[in-house]
Amino acid sequence: MMVGRGEGQPAAGGPAHHIPVLLDEVVSALCVKEGGVYLDGTFGAGGYAKAILARGAQVIALDRDPQAIAGGQALAASSGRRLRLVEARFGELAAVASQLGAGQLDGLVLDIGVSSMQIDEAARGFSLRHDAPLDMRMEKKGRTAADILKEDDEETIANILFHYGEERASRRIARAIVADRPTAPYVSTLQLAAMIERVAPAKPGELTHPATRSFQALRIAVNDELGELARGLFAAEAALAPQGRLVVVTFHSLEDRIVKQFFARRSGRGQAASRLLPGEPVPHAPTFVVTAGQPIGPSEKERLENPRSRSAKLRFGERTAAPALGADSEIVKLTRLPSARRRRG
Numbered sequence: 214m215m216v217g218r219g220e221g222q223p224a225a226g227g228p229a230h231h232i233p234v235l236l237d238e239v240v241s242a243l244c245v246k247e248g249g250v251y252l253d254g255t256f257g258a259g260g261y262a263k264a265i266l267a268r269g270a271q272v273i274a275l276d277r278d279p280q281a282i283a284g285g286q287a288l289a290a291s292s293g294r295r296l297r298l299v300e301a302r303f304g305e306l307a308a309v310a311s312q313l314g315a316g317q318l319d320g321l322v323l324d325i326g327v328s329s330m331q332i333d334e335a336a337r338g339f340s341l342r343h344d345a346p347l348d349m350r351m352e353k354k355g356r357t358a359a360d361i362l363k364e365d366d367e368e369t370i371a372n373i374l375f376h377y378g379e380e381r382a383s384r385r386i387a388r389a390i391v392a393d394r395p396t397a398p399y400v401s402t403l404q405l406a407a408m409i410e411r412v413a414p415a416k417p418g419e420l421t422h423p424a425t426r427s428f429q430a431l432r433i434a435v436n437d438e439l440g441e442l443a444r445g446l447f448a449a450e451a452a453l454a455p456q457g458r459l460v461v462v463t464f465h466s467l468e469d470r471i472v473k474q475f476f477a478r479r480s481g482r483g484q485a486a487s488r489l490l491p492g493e494p495v496p497h498a499p500t501f502v503v504t505a506g507q508p509i510g511p512s513e514k515e516r517l518e519n520p521r522s523r524s525a526k527l528r529f530g531e532r533t534a535a536p537a538l539g540a541d542s543e544i545v546k547l548t549r550l551p552s553a554r555r556r557r558g
Contacts, residue, residue: 233260
């Protein structure tokens with residue numbers, strides 16, 4: 214299971230070389246046309262935006278991380294005003310596009326999760342490789358991971374770890390956090406990782422660190438990543454022109470399930486073609502056409518060259534002329550923590 218999205222793999226002893234995951238596949242799925250207007254909802258290091266610009270299109274690029282926006286200023290300056298950078302969440306993309314007078318978009322790409330730049334910057338607290346404050350905030354606003362571990366009750370912490378991290382030892386870990394915090398609250402990455410390794414050690418043959426799932430869960434909770442994903446999908450539906458393409462790259466099963474269900478429900482998959490029964494509501498017209506052969510994964514060559522791409526999945530759909538349907542309660546349910554239930558650990 215991946216901790217976040219991947220734009221590159223750091224070279225030994227050096228800074229990260231940011232390689233956009235599934236770059237060729239993303240550009241192909243977008244069907245980029247010269248002069249078109251595209252939105253990159255997760256700018257990061259700008260890999261997708263550069264590729265779209267290289268094909269003669271205009272790009273509106275969003276990122277909730279102010280450091281990513283600052284880092285993209287040189288690219289914007291060299292783009293001949295074809296790249297516009299906006300510090301915003303991608304759930305706000307429809308409003309941003311409207312404010313910029315962009316009209317309906319020809320394509321939109323979302324690369325979900327934390328970027329490799331955020332992982333590689335030790336002080337952000339996303340990574341197990343460095344000792345740093347338990348922060349994990351993409352925007353540097355709101356509650357940190359340390360705040361959750363200090364303030365939330367044992368049941369809530371266990372629920373976060375179990376649902377967002379699929380951590381089977383969630384109760385055991387939450388119990389230790391609550392027991393320790395009166396005298397030694399968890400405030401650093403290696404402090405938390407060491408405790409998890411002690412109370413829920415890795416099984417023989419397991420390659421990932423035993424704290425990986427818990428770190429993923431805390432990061433998702435801190436940034437409301439699943440809720441933001443749902444809002445981004447609904448906003449994309451509203452912002453795309455007919456025949457516009459929505460392309461989404463995910464890195465773990467929770468994200469992919471939301472995207473898969475969104476496209477299934479918006480494309481009318483599973484709807485009966487037979488005559489309706491008396492009083493049965495008429496189904497909405499599909500807002501997306503989704504082709505077979507999805508999800509698309511990285512090639513063996515890409516997996517070897519960029520290990521962070523290994524769990525990546527790409528799904529895409531083409532917008533129809535049907536009116537946007539807005540928020541979908543069934544999709545929203547997938548983003549929320551379930552009610553308390555029995556767990557192992």
